[in-house]
Amino acid sequence: MANTFELIASTGAPSASVASLSFSSIPATFTDLVLILSIRSTSTNNYGSILFNGSSSGYTRRILYGNGSSAFSTSPTGYESLSINPSDSTASTFASYQMYIPNYAGSIYKSFSVDAVGENNGTTAQAIFHAGVWSNSAAITSLTITSGVGNIAQYSTAYLYGVNKNA
Amino acid sequence: MPNPTRIEINCETGVESIIELTDAEVAELETAALIAEQERQALELKAENDAAAKAALLERLGITADEAKLLLA
Numbered sequence: 372m373a374n375t376f377e378l379i380a381s382t383g384a385p386s387a388s389v390a391s392l393s394f395s396s397i398p399a400t401f402t403d404l405v406l407i408l409s410i411r412s413t414s415t416n417n418y419g420s421i422l423f424n425g426s427s428s429g430y431t432r433r434i435l436y437g438n439g440s441s442a443f444s445t446s447p448t449g450y451e452s453l454s455i456n457p458s459d460s461t462a463s464t465f466a467s468y469q470m471y472i473p474n475y476a477g478s479i480y481k482s483f484s485v486d487a488v489g490e491n492n493g494t495t496a497q498a499i500f501h502a503g504v505w506s507n508s509a510a511i512t513s514l515t516i517t518s519g520v521g522n523i524a525q526y527s528t529a530y531l532y533g534v535n536k537n538a
Numbered sequence: 539m540p541n542p543t544r545i546e547i548n549c550e551t552g553v554e555s556i557i558e559l560t561d562a563e564v565a566e567l568e569t570a571a572l573i574a575e576q577e578r579q580a581l582e583l584k585a586e587n588d589a590a591a592k593a594a595l596l597e598r599l600g601i602t603a604d605e606a607k608l609l610l611a
Contacts, residue, residue: 382547382554390542390559390567396550418578420570427570441585447577519578520571522542531549 376405376532383528388413390522392529393515399476401533406514408468409528411456414521417489417497419453421470422515423481423505432503438495454487454499455518464490465527475511480504542567 379401382392397404412419420427432452435444456466468487475481485501516529541559548555559567596603 380547380549380552382545384545387543389545389556390563391544393544393546394549395546396548398549416571416575416578436581436585438585441589443584443588445581445584447580517567517570519573520575 373537375535375537377401377535379404379531379533381528381530384523384525386525388522388525391515391517392523392527393513394529394531395513397475397512397514397531398533399510399512401476402474402536403534404470404472404475404511404514405532405534406468406470406472407530407532408453408516409465410453410468410516411458411460411465411524411527412518412521413458413524414518415457415459416518416520417455417457417466418519419455419523420515420517420519421453422517423507423511424509424513425515426505426507429506430503431506432501435500436497437499438497440495452483452485452501452503453516453519454485454489454497455523456489456491458521458524460489460491460496461493463526464492465524466490472511477510478508480506480508481511 379397380394433444433446436442454466454468456464466487466489470483470485472481472483482504485499488498489496514531541564543556543558546555546557596606
């Protein structure tokens with residue numbers, strides 16, 4: 372039987388920009404988590420953060436990056452795994468972002484992958500894949516999403532799904 | 539001026555809360571912003587350096603980007 376996805380919770384910024392969006396008390400009853408965002412920043416910075424359990428340390432990542440004019444890979448040292456549409460991209464456009472976190476409730480280090488693309492009616496827009504690990508064996512019980520600089524813009528949305536693996 | 543707010547949803551209860559940031563949280567965000575800005579600048583610098591290196595190589599070889607693509611096809 373195929374895997375099934377169940378919406379755990381959704382949130383967003385329907386009435387004004389906010390400093391962060393967070394999911395707390397995530398139940399440990401699923402095998403994997405999927406976080407899906409439609410997101411824009413109030414600043415011109417196109418990076419933000421997704422913190423596991425509020426932690427800003429222990430993240431190691433490799434990024435594949437392309438923007439239409441150049442492509443490369445890099446291993447940044449920070450924890451900014453969120454790709455976000457900056458405020459100078461086309462008005463009312465939002466980045467599409469998906470993070471997959473397998474075995475989030477297990478007692479081993481947590482791997483994650485990200486598939487994200489910005490939206491912009493211009494010469495360049497970034498597309499990014501991340502492969503990463505959070506070197507912490509705690510179960511993930513919360514996710515906090517912040518814009519790297521500025522706030523998360525109004526009308527951004529966040530959906531958290533749990534994955535059930537059916538035998 | 540009040541601090542910015544954050545939105546938190548409790549996945550067990552479904553209750554969504556709008557919470558004003560504490561001064562300590564505002565300071566943490568400012569630190570995170572600084573780190574994010576450094577990362578953005580590093581990525582942009584790498585993209586610019588890669589593009590410049592590519593252009594310089596093409597010039598040394600005396601071929602265009604399209605001709606280079608033909609060679610690699």
